[in-house]
Amino acid sequence: xxxxxxxxxLIIGFAVLLTALGAAGIPRxxxxxxxxxxxxxxxxxxxxFFEIQxxxxxxxxxxxxxxxESPEDLDRVVQYAGRLVTRLSELPxxxxxxxxxxxxxxxxxxxxxxxxxxxLLDPEVLPSALERLSPAGMDRSMAEARSMxxxxxxLAMRELLLIDPFGLRELLGEMDLDPGVSIRDGLLVSRDGxxxxxxxxxxxxxxxxxxxxxxxxxxxxxxxxxxPPKGLTVDLAxxxxxxxxxxxxxxxxxxxxxxxSVLAVALLxxxxxxxxxxxxxxxxxxxxxxxxxxxxxxxxxxxxTPVAAAFCALLVGVGxxxxxxxxxxxxxxxxxxxxxxxxxxxxxxGIRRGVLLGGITTAIACAxxxxxxxxxxxxxxxxxxxxxxxxxxxxxxxxxxxxxLWPGRAHGLGGRPFAALAATLEPRGRLLRIAxxxxxxxxxxxxxxxxxxxxxxxxxxxxxxxxxxTLAVRRLSDRFTHLSxxxxxxxxxxxxxxxxxxxxxxxxRLEQAGLxxxxxxxxxxxxxxxxxxxxxxxLETVDADEFRLGARAAMLKHGLRPEPxxxxxxxxxxxxxxxxxxxxxALLTDPIRPLVSRYVVPGGAETLLVAxxxxxxxxxxxxxxxxxxxxxxxxxxxxxxxxxxxxxxGSVERIAPGMALAVVVGVLLVVAIGLRRFGATCSAxxxxxxxxxxxxxxxxxxxxxxxxxNIGLVPMILGLGIDDxxxxxxxxxxxxxxxxxxxxxxxxxxxxxxxxxxCAAFGSLVLARSPGLATMGVLVVCGALSCCLITLLLMPGxxxxxxx
Numbered sequence: 062x063x064x065x066x067x068x069x070x071l072i073i074g075f076a077v078l079l080t081a082l083g084a085a086g087i088p089r090x091x092x093x094x095x096x097x098x099x100x101x102x103x104x105x106x107x108x109x110f111f112e113i114q115x116x117x118x119x120x121x122x123x124x125x126x127x128x129x130e131s132p133e134d135l136d137r138v139v140q141y142a143g144r145l146v147t148r149l150s151e152l153p154x155x156x157x158x159x160x161x162x163x164x165x166x167x168x169x170x171x172x173x174x175x176x177x178x179x180x181l182l183d184p185e186v187l188p189s190a191l192e193r194l195s196p197a198g199m200d201r202s203m204a205e206a207r208s209m210x211x212x213x214x215x216l217a218m219r220e221l222l223l224i225d226p227f228g229l230r231e232l233l234g235e236m237d238l239d240p241g242v243s244i245r246d247g248l249l250v251s252r253d254g255x256x257x258x259x260x261x262x263x264x265x266x267x268x269x270x271x272x273x274x275x276x277x278x279x280x281x282x283x284x285x286x287x288x289p290p291k292g293l294t295v296d297l298a299x300x301x302x303x304x305x306x307x308x309x310x311x312x313x314x315x316x317x318x319x320x321x322s323v324l325a326v327a328l329l330x331x332x333x334x335x336x337x338x339x340x341x342x343x344x345x346x347x348x349x350x351x352x353x354x355x356x357x358x359x360x361x362x363x364x365x366t367p368v369a370a371a372f373c374a375l376l377v378g379v380g381x382x383x384x385x386x387x388x389x390x391x392x393x394x395x396x397x398x399x400x401x402x403x404x405x406x407x408x409x410x411g412i413r414r415g416v417l418l419g420g421i422t423t424a425i426a427c428a429x430x431x432x433x434x435x436x437x438x439x440x441x442x443x444x445x446x447x448x449x450x451x452x453x454x455x456x457x458x459x460x461x462x463x464x465x466l467w468p469g470r471a472h473g474l475g476g477r478p479f480a481a482l483a484a485t486l487e488p489r490g491r492l493l494r495i496a497x498x499x500x501x502x503x504x505x506x507x508x509x510x511x512x513x514x515x516x517x518x519x520x521x522x523x524x525x526x527x528x529x530x531t532l533a534v535r536r537l538s539d540r541f542t543h544l545s546x547x548x549x550x551x552x553x554x555x556x557x558x559x560x561x562x563x564x565x566x567x568x569x570r571l572e573q574a575g576l577x578x579x580x581x582x583x584x585x586x587x588x589x590x591x592x593x594x595x596x597x598x599x600l601e602t603v604d605a606d607e608f609r610l611g612a613r614a615a616m617l618k619h620g621l622r623p624e625p626x627x628x629x630x631x632x633x634x635x636x637x638x639x640x641x642x643x644x645x646x647a648l649l650t651d652p653i654r655p656l657v658s659r660y661v662v663p664g665g666a667e668t669l670l671v672a673x674x675x676x677x678x679x680x681x682x683x684x685x686x687x688x689x690x691x692x693x694x695x696x697x698x699x700x701x702x703x704x705x706x707x708x709x710x711g712s713v714e715r716i717a718p719g720m721a722l723a724v725v726v727g728v729l730l731v732v733a734i735g736l737r738r739f740g741a742t743c744s745a746x747x748x749x750x751x752x753x754x755x756x757x758x759x760x761x762x763x764x765x766x767x768x769x770x771n772i773g774l775v776p777m778i779l780g781l782g783i784d785d786x787x788x789x790x791x792x793x794x795x796x797x798x799x800x801x802x803x804x805x806x807x808x809x810x811x812x813x814x815x816x817x818x819x820c821a822a823f824g825s826l827v828l829a830r831s832p833g834l835a836t837m838g839v840l841v842v843c844g845a846l847s848c849c850l851i852t853l854l855l856m857p858g859x860x861x862x863x864x865x
Contacts, residue, residue, distance in 0.1 A: 065409070069462035076459050080349050083356030090359040091270070103434060104708045106700040109551045113669060113700075114266055114300075116662045123280060124537055125149075125259040126296040127289065132254035134292060139246050141289055142257040146248075148287055149261055154272075154279040156262040161244040162656055169652030177643055178229070178636040180588065184595040191603055193227050194633065199615040202227045207619040226626050227633070251540035258541055267304040277301055298533035306530045314829040321828060322377045325821030333814055334388075342463060343384030346455020350448045351376055358444075375445055378822030378841070379423060379780065380452030382815040386412045386788055387460050389811040401468045409461045411795055411807065415788035418735040420453030422728045422787065423780030429724045430776060433713055438772070449780075479809020479853070480802040486857040487801050493858025497851075500751060504758040511761040516710050516717075516772060538675075549701045550582065550672040550690070557645035557661075560670040562589035563696040568672070570689050576682050582672025583660040586653050593642040605638040683707070713772065724776060728783055736790060744859055745790040749782025751855075752848035759843050771837035778844035781819060785812050785852040793860055801857055809853060816849035 065072060127142040129135060142160070150158045162170065174181060182190055192198050206222055243250045249258040261280060265272030280297075289295050330340035351373060391408035398404050427449060430442030486493060550567055552560035565584040571577045588596075612630045616623045623630075647653055648661045649668075662669035676682055687707070690699040733742045756778055760766070767775075789808050796803040823845070826838030 069465040072462040083353035086356030086359030107705045110700040123261040124298045128256045128294050152279045154276045156264045159260045160248045175632050203615040203619040267300040298537045302530040317828045318825045321825035322822040326818050346452045347380035350451030354448045376448040378819040383416050383456030385815045386811045415791040418787045419784035422783045424449045426776035426780040479805040483801040483805035483857045490858035497855045504754040507758040514760045516767045547703050552697045565589035567697045577674050578677045579675040605634040745786035748786045748848045748851045752782040755847040756844040782848040819845045
């Protein structure tokens with residue numbers, strides 16, 4: 062402190078230099094809004110999902126839906142979509158534009174299906190098909206055919222009869238090879254017949270920000286050059302839109318939260334100190350830590366994640382507390398001595414223990430987020446921990462140096478009202494202790510009855526309800542039911558046949574349990590070898606030549622000429638003669654490869670096989686779906702955003718109790734070392750303990766839960782409460798015989814103002830469009846107010862107990 066008193070200019074100069082260095086790094090700051098930045102890739106589900114993204118799977122394409130007002134607009138929809146295919150394909154940023162298979166691919170695929178018809182049928186359906194091709198079955202089919210030909214059936218029915226005389230088309234419908242769309246002029250058309258789909262592939266992944274931005278700009282520019290005709294609209298959806306919108310969301314939330322935070326805190330200081338000088342003195346350490354911390358990220362090339370975007374508001378809310386305690390203590394000391402430097406030194410010495418212990422304990426609480434294994438929360442914890450320690454150092458060193466060179470007048474903020482309040486409450490210590498115990502019991506009873514807040518990782522908690530990218534995906538999924546963007550079943554290995562078997566088995570178990578509404582995967586095109594072998598065993602009972610003779614005899618019996626039916630009979634006979642399984646390598650060869658590119662992702666020695674599934678009720682039955690995949694761990698992994706977030710939820714639930722215990726023990730240990738008395742340590746911890754308990758009770762009463770964003774407030778509330786308790790107990794011990802009145806003369810105003818500034822800073826998060834950040838603002842305000850009321854109204858009864 063003597064050095065500060067003698068060389069304040071040197072300290073200020075060093076602070077200005079450090080701030081300038083940090084400010085130079087801010088323009089280098091970049092944002093990382095990809096899901097990977099939030100959850101990492103340590104979990105198997107996350108690792109596979111991001112591998113699919115990195116390999117450029119179709120799920121990360123840009124989907125363009127040309128929509129008409131009604132099915133009558135389909136001709137215009139198809140014409141415009143066809144022109145878009147040509148124009149977009151010419152853009153250098155576009156790797157390709159796809160929709161439906163080409164006519165040549167469709168013809169080749171029909172030939173493939175015809176050649177392997179009975180191997181593609183489910184073994185449970187195959188006996189019915191073979192029964193229709195038995196002598197008795199063919200006799201019934203030909204009798205029905207004769208009856209139909211003699212009736213007034215439309216000509217189209219008669220043509221269908223020639224193509225499918227034995228009614229196998231009905232069984233083919235049970236194969237679920239239909240993707241839920243129809244094809245018109247080479248374009249996928251929705252079931253409603255009012256929309257056509259284009260899948261535009263980029264040359265870069267959505268995580269490559271500059272390339273993805275150029276890709277979106279090029280596509281949108283083309284839509285501006287060739288806008289849709291009147292009555293038609295173009296809807297964009299996909300991962301590129303999420304990446305773009307999330308980046309805008311982060312930037313917007315930074316502006317929406319920082320500006321109101323600063324304005325609200327400035328207003329409070331103007332009211333309490335009747336000017337902005339006090340605000341500048343308190344804000345200097347925080348601004349220094351803010352600029353240096355953020356600038357350091359820019360210099361180091363570390364990206365800001367959606368969760369870390371809350372760092373600025375959080376640091377403003379917590380960092381100003383240290384400066385406020387110094388300013389209020391200085392205000393009291395100025396009323397006692399006319400020596401300006403002596404008042405500064407006495408104020409700095411009076412708060413030194415409380416600020417040091419408060420800063421260290423709060424930094425420990427925030428840094429605990431790093432052990433949860435969530436990169437987004439880890440970066441937030443590191444940023445807050447460093448920022449709080451720097452704010453603490455600034456309050457102890459920079460603020461006194463500035464005050465020495467820039468003296469001002471006393472305002473009486475830390476004076477008599479709070480001393481009078483403490484003097485009034487002290488004689489009622491016994492009643493206050495009973496009230497404190499009653500609050501503990503009431504909060505514990507609420508938690509016992511309603512349960513503690515749960516952790517939910519619903520992706521909707523990370524984005525606003527009116528998120529345009531999410532709404533676009535929902536519209537796309539409603540029009541094209543074969544597309545899924547949430548749940549994926551993935552297997553990886555050098556042998557695709559093994560993966561096909563695993564996928565087919567997972568699909569069978571899910572269907573038997575009635576858990577999926579739609580499944581689209583490579584096993585629909587090349588079944589697993591086990592299933593094919595069962596089909597081949599059944600086919601051994603049928604002879605192709607005997608079928609030809611039997612079919613001819615049945616037709617002649619019912620007066621039908623065999624010649625018109627010979628092409629259909631020959632196709633069936635050819636399929637019946639198949640005795641070798643379809644190799645898994647067929648997935649990577651024509652004619653199947655163009656049709657299964659969405660399901661097969663080759664790369665190096667390993668091939669990824671991806672199946673897209675739509676649960677009957679994703680949220681309600683999700684645990685059952687997960688259980689099906691966990692029965693054979695490692696063979697097939699359920700992934701996708703929902704699966705990843707649920708894995709994170711389980712990981713946090715496992716780690717959080719131990720982490721919370723370790724934080725509490727660590728904080729109490731630091732406080733105990735600093736205060737050196739067991740009773741003082743317990744008293745200092747009381748506001749944090751009761752404030753946290755009351756906050757949890759309020760969460761349950763209002764049905765609020767934790768998510769991946771607001772779970773970071775747990776150490777924040779602990780840090781806020783422990784700061785109030787440490788400053789109170791430390792000043793109480795420093796006051797000596799002066800007792801509670803002197804303590805609250807120094808601390809009471811500071812506790813009130815720090816609470817109000819914290820509420821103002823964190824309350825600004827309510828303006829964030831991210832639901833998680835908004836909930837964080839509400840809960841931290843609740844926790845801060847709880848700790849303040851406990852410190853001002855209940856603690857006098859506990860601190861004054863030694864006088865009774």
